[in-house]
Amino acid sequence: MTLAFLNDLLGTPDVASEHGAQVKNMAEVVHWVMAVLGVGWGIFVFYALWRFRAKRNPKAIYSGVTSHFSTHVEVGVIVVEVVLLLGFAFPLWAARVERIPVDRSKAVKVRAVAEQFRWTFHYAGPDNSMGLTKLRSITSANPIGLVEQDPNATDDFVSVNELVLPKGRTCVVQVTSKDVIHGLALIPMWIQADAIPGKEIPIWFVPTKTGEWDIVCAQLCGQSHARMVSKLKVMEGKDFDKWYAGQNPLLPKKP
Amino acid sequence: MSSHASHADDHGDHHHDPPFWKKYVFTTDHKVIGIQYGIVSLLFLAVGFFLMMVMRWSIAYPDRPIPFLSSMPWFDSWLDNEARVGGDLYNMLGAMHGTIMIFLGVVPLAFGAFGNYVTPLQIGAPDMAFPRVNMASFWSFFIGGVMMLASFFMPSGAAKAGWTNYSPIATITDTHFLNLLWTGGTQWLLAMVFLITSSLLGAVNFITTIINLRCKGMSWMRMPFFVWAMLVTGFLLLLAFPPLEVAAIMQLLDRTTGTSFFIPTGLNVNGMPMDAAGGGSPLLYQHLFWFLGHPEVYVLILPAIAIVAEIIPNNTRRPLWGHHTMVYSAMVLGFFSFIVWAHHMYMTGMGAGVTTFFQTVTVLISVPSVILITSLMISLWGGSIRFNTPMLFATAFLPMFGIGGLTGLPLAFSELDLHLHDTYYVIGHFHYVVAPGSLFALFAGVYYWYPKHTGRYMNETLGHLHFWPSLICMNGIFAPMFLQGMAGFHRRAVDGGAAYEQLSHTPALQWLGLDMSMIDLNIVTSASAWIMAIAQVPFVINFFWSARMGKKVTSDNPWQATTLEWATPTPPPHGNFLTEPVACRDPYEYSVPGADTDFTPQWQPDPSGTPEPEESPVHH
Numbered sequence: 001m002t003l004a005f006l007n008d009l010l011g012t013p014d015v016a017s018e019h020g021a022q023v024k025n026m027a028e029v030v031h032w033v034m035a036v037l038g039v040g041w042g043i044f045v046f047y048a049l050w051r052f053r054a055k056r057n058p059k060a061i062y063s064g065v066t067s068h069f070s071t072h073v074e075v076g077v078i079v080v081e082v083v084l085l086l087g088f089a090f091p092l093w094a095a096r097v098e099r100i101p102v103d104r105s106k107a108v109k110v111r112a113v114a115e116q117f118r119w120t121f122h123y124a125g126p127d128n129s130m131g132l133t134k135l136r137s138i139t140s141a142n143p144i145g146l147v148e149q150d151p152n153a154t155d156d157f158v159s160v161n162e163l164v165l166p167k168g169r170t171c172v173v174q175v176t177s178k179d180v181i182h183g184l185a186l187i188p189m190w191i192q193a194d195a196i197p198g199k200e201i202p203i204w205f206v207p208t209k210t211g212e213w214d215i216v217c218a219q220l221c222g223q224s225h226a227r228m229v230s231k232l233k234v235m236e237g238k239d240f241d242k243w244y245a246g247q248n249p250l251l252p253k254k255p
Numbered sequence: 256m257s258s259h260a261s262h263a264d265d266h267g268d269h270h271h272d273p274p275f276w277k278k279y280v281f282t283t284d285h286k287v288i289g290i291q292y293g294i295v296s297l298l299f300l301a302v303g304f305f306l307m308m309v310m311r312w313s314i315a316y317p318d319r320p321i322p323f324l325s326s327m328p329w330f331d332s333w334l335d336n337e338a339r340v341g342g343d344l345y346n347m348l349g350a351m352h353g354t355i356m357i358f359l360g361v362v363p364l365a366f367g368a369f370g371n372y373v374t375p376l377q378i379g380a381p382d383m384a385f386p387r388v389n390m391a392s393f394w395s396f397f398i399g400g401v402m403m404l405a406s407f408f409m410p411s412g413a414a415k416a417g418w419t420n421y422s423p424i425a426t427i428t429d430t431h432f433l434n435l436l437w438t439g440g441t442q443w444l445l446a447m448v449f450l451i452t453s454s455l456l457g458a459v460n461f462i463t464t465i466i467n468l469r470c471k472g473m474s475w476m477r478m479p480f481f482v483w484a485m486l487v488t489g490f491l492l493l494l495a496f497p498p499l500e501v502a503a504i505m506q507l508l509d510r511t512t513g514t515s516f517f518i519p520t521g522l523n524v525n526g527m528p529m530d531a532a533g534g535g536s537p538l539l540y541q542h543l544f545w546f547l548g549h550p551e552v553y554v555l556i557l558p559a560i561a562i563v564a565e566i567i568p569n570n571t572r573r574p575l576w577g578h579h580t581m582v583y584s585a586m587v588l589g590f591f592s593f594i595v596w597a598h599h600m601y602m603t604g605m606g607a608g609v610t611t612f613f614q615t616v617t618v619l620i621s622v623p624s625v626i627l628i629t630s631l632m633i634s635l636w637g638g639s640i641r642f643n644t645p646m647l648f649a650t651a652f653l654p655m656f657g658i659g660g661l662t663g664l665p666l667a668f669s670e671l672d673l674h675l676h677d678t679y680y681v682i683g684h685f686h687y688v689v690a691p692g693s694l695f696a697l698f699a700g701v702y703y704w705y706p707k708h709t710g711r712y713m714n715e716t717l718g719h720l721h722f723w724p725s726l727i728c729m730n731g732i733f734a735p736m737f738l739q740g741m742a743g744f745h746r747r748a749v750d751g752g753a754a755y756e757q758l759s760h761t762p763a764l765q766w767l768g769l770d771m772s773m774i775d776l777n778i779v780t781s782a783s784a785w786i787m788a789i790a791q792v793p794f795v796i797n798f799f800w801s802a803r804m805g806k807k808v809t810s811d812n813p814w815q816a817t818t819l820e821w822a823t824p825t826p827p828p829h830g831n832f833l834t835e836p837v838a839c840r841d842p843y844e845y846s847v848p849g850a851d852t853d854f855t856p857q858w859q860p861d862p863s864g865t866p867e868p869e870e871s872p873v874h875h
Contacts, residue, residue, distance in 0.1 A: 010741040026670055090614070179427070
C-alpha cells in the first residue's frame with residue numbers, strides 16, 4: 001500500500017511496478033518534511049512581518065532573537081535528513097542497482113536501443129540469451145547490429161516502438177543508444193534511465209498491472225524529441241508467452 | 256593609498272574631462288562598468304524572457320499558429336508551414352533561453368553589475384584593484400553576448416542542443432552546413448570561451464580587491480555580508496569555470512576538426528556510421544559541464560542572498576541576525592558546491608557507492624543553505640519594519656527562495672530521481688531559486704541602490720505595480736510545474752507533453768475546484784508568463800522616468816543605512832570617497848541602545864575616542 005495524501009494532492013500517477021510503491025512512499029515522506037518546514041517558516045515570517053511592522057513597533061529591538069530555537073530546528077532538519085538517507089535513499093537505490101535479481105534465466109531480458117527518433121526493443125528470444133551486438137554491424141535490415149556468427153543471436157527478435165512485458169515477472173532492460181543521448185522513461189513503472197551511446201545501463205522492475213502506456217524520451221535528442229513516443233504494453237504471463245513465441249527472429253535463417 | 260585625499264586630487268588633475276568614449280564606453284571606473292554590466296544584462300534578461308514567451312505559446316497551443324510573430328519577415332522563416340513553432344526552433348529557443356538567462360542575464364547583473372558597483376564602495380576602496388582588467392572583463396562579456404545574439408541570424412540559427420550542450424548531440428547538430436564556423440553550435444562554444452574569460456578576469460579582480468583594498472578599520476568581520484558573498488562567488492567562478500572552458504574547447508575540436516574527446520566508438524547517426532575515430536566518452540563532458548554547472552547555481556544565488564542581507568537590516572532597523580554565522584555558512588556552501596555536481600547525473604548508470612557520496616554531500620549542502628535563509632528570516636524578529644519597494648522584493652525573496660530550496664530536497668535522492676529526473680518538477684525547483692529568488696533580489700537591489708547613483712528614488716507606486724503582479728505571475732508560472740512534474744511530465748517537449756495526456760490525473764486540481772487536466776496547466780503557466788511581461792512595464796518606465804523626474808534624495812544616505820557606500824557623495828565621483836574612509840564598527844549597527852539615531856554608520860567615529868580596529872588590515 002502507498003501513503004497517499006500529498007501524493008494524491010500532487011497528482012502522482014498510479015504505480016504499476018513492485019518497487020514503484022517504495023519510490024512513491026518516499027516521495028510522500030519527503031513532501032511531508034518539506035510541508036512541515038515550509039509551513040513553519042511561512043507562519044514565522046508572516047507573523048514577524050505583521051507583528052514588527054513599523055506602525056505597530058516603532059522602535060526596533062537591537063538584540064532580536066536570543067533563544068537557540070533555530071539551532072534546534074537546524075539539528076532537527078539534519079536528523080530528518082540522516083533518516084531519509086539511511087532509511088530510504090541508500091537501501092532503496094542499492095536494491096535498484098546492486099541487487100539485480102540473480103535468477104536471471106527466468107527474467108525477461110530486453111535491450112532498449114534508442115536512435116533519432118524511435119526505440120528498438122531487442123529481446124533475447126526463446127533461448128533467453130542475448131546475442132552479441134556491434135555498432136559496426138548495423139545495417140537497415142539489422143538495425144541493432146546483431147552479430148551473425150554468435151549462436152545466441154539467431155533467435156533474437158526486435159519490436160520497434162513497442163515494449164511488451166509480462167505482469168509479475170522480473171524484467172531487466174539494458175538501455176543504450178546508437179547516436180545521441182536519449183532517455184527511457186517508464187512513468188507507470190516509476191523508473192527511467194539515460195540511453196547513452198557506448199554505454200549500457202541496466203534497469204530492472206516487476207510490473208504489477210496490465211495495461212498500455214506511452215513511453216517518452218527523457219533527454220533532449222533533437223528536432224522530433226517530443227514525438228519520440230513508444231508504447232509500453234504489460235500483458236498477463238500466458239498472453240506474453242504466446243506473443244513471445246510468435247515473433248520472427250531478426251536475422252534470416254541460415255541455409 | 257597612504258592618503259586618500261591626495262589620491263582623489265591625482266584623479267582631479269588627470270581626469271578633468273575625459274572624452275565621452277573614455278568616460279562611458281571604454282571606461283576603467285568600476286561604477287560605470289557596473290552600470291554597463293547592469294544595462295546590458297537587463298537587456299539580455301528581456302531577450303531571454305522573450306524567447307521563453309515564444310516557447311510558452313508552443314507549449315500551451317502546439318497546434319495553433321503563433322500570433323504577431325508569424326507576420327514578421329525575419330521570424331516567420333523559422334516557423335513551419337502553418338506558422339507554428341517546430342522542433343528545431345523550440346530547441347533553439349530553449350537552449351538560448353537558458354544560456355542567455357544564466358550567463359548573460361543573472362550572473363552579469365548579480366556579480367558584474369552589483370558586485371562591481373557596490374563592492375569597492377562597501378570596503379572603502381577608490382576602485383577595483385585592476386581597473387583595466389575590469390574593463391577587459393566587461394568587453395569580453397559584451398563580445399560573447401553579441402556572438403550569442405548574432406548566431407540567431409546565421410543560416411543554421413543559434414545553438415539548439417540545450418543550455419547544457421551535451422555531446423554527442425551538440426557535436427552532430429547542424430554539421431551539414433558547409434562552413435561549420437558560422438553555425439549556431441560553433442558560435443555558442445566560441446562565445447562561451449569569451450564569457451568564461453570575462454568571468455575569470457572578474458573573479459581575479461574581485462578577490463584581489465577584497466583582500467587588498469579594504470580601508471582602515473575594515474577587518475574581515477566588519478565587511479558587510481555582501482562583500483563576503485562576492486569573495487566566495489569570486490572563488491567559485493575562478494575554480495569552477497576553467498574546466499568548462501576546457502570542455503568547450505575540446506567540444507569545439509570534436510565539432511570542427513574531427514577529434515573524439517566526447518564521441519564514443521562506432522556512433523551511428525541517421526543510419527550511417529559516423530566518420531570519427533571514437534573512443535571518447537559523452538559522460539566525460541557531463542562531468543566537466545556539471546563541475547561548473549553546480550557551483551554556477553551558487554553564483555546565481557549567493558549575490559542574491561547578499562543583496563537581501565543588505566536590505567533587510569536596513570528596513571527592519573536592526574542588525575543582521577547571525578552575521579558571522581552567515582559568513583561561515585557562505586564559505587561552507589562554496590566549498591560543498593564543488594563536490595555535489597554528479598547529482599545532476601543520477602540516471603547515467605551510477606552505482607551505489609558513488610550515489611551514496613553524492614546524495615550525502617547534496618543533503619549536507621542544505622545545512623548552510625538553511626542557516627543562511629533562517630538567519631534572514633530571524634532578522635525580521637524585533638525589527639521596526641518599513642515596507643518600501645526594495646523591502647517588498649527582499650521580503651518576497653524569503654518564501655520564494657524557501658520553496659525553491661525545499662523542492663530541491665526530493666531531487667537530492669537518486670531513488671526519487673527515478674521518477675522526477677528531467678521532469679517539470681526540476682524546472683519548477685530551479686526556477687523558484689533563480690526567478691522569484693535571484694531575480695526578485697536583483698530587482699530589490701536596483702530599487703535600493705538606484706538613489707546612490709541617480710540622486711533620485713524610484714517611484715513607489717510604480718514599484719508596487721511592478722511587485723504585486725510579478726509576485727502573483729511568478730507563482731502562476733512555476734507552481735503548476737510541480738504538479739506536472741509529479742505527474743511525470745518531462746521537459747523540453749515542443750508540444751507541451753501531448754504524450755502525457757493519458758497520465759493526467761487531476762486530484763490536485765479537483766481539490767481547487769478546477770475542471771482541467773494536468774496538460775491544461777500549460778495554459779495557466781503560459782498566460783502567467785505573458786501577463787508577467789506586462790508587469791515589467793512599470794519597472795521599465797520607472798527605471799527611465801525616475802532618473803529625471805523621481806523624488807530627489809535629501810542626503811547622501813537616503814535610506815539611513817550604515818554601510819560605507821552611503822558615505823560617498825551622490826553619485827560617487829571618480830575615486831569614490833572625498834576623504835579616506837575608516838570603518839569604526841560592525842556593518843549593521845541599527846537601533847544601538849543609547850545611540851541618538853536608529854542607525855550608527857560604519858564611518859561615524861566612536862564618540863569615546865579614536866577607533867581601535869580589532870585586527871590590523873592590509874595597508875596600501
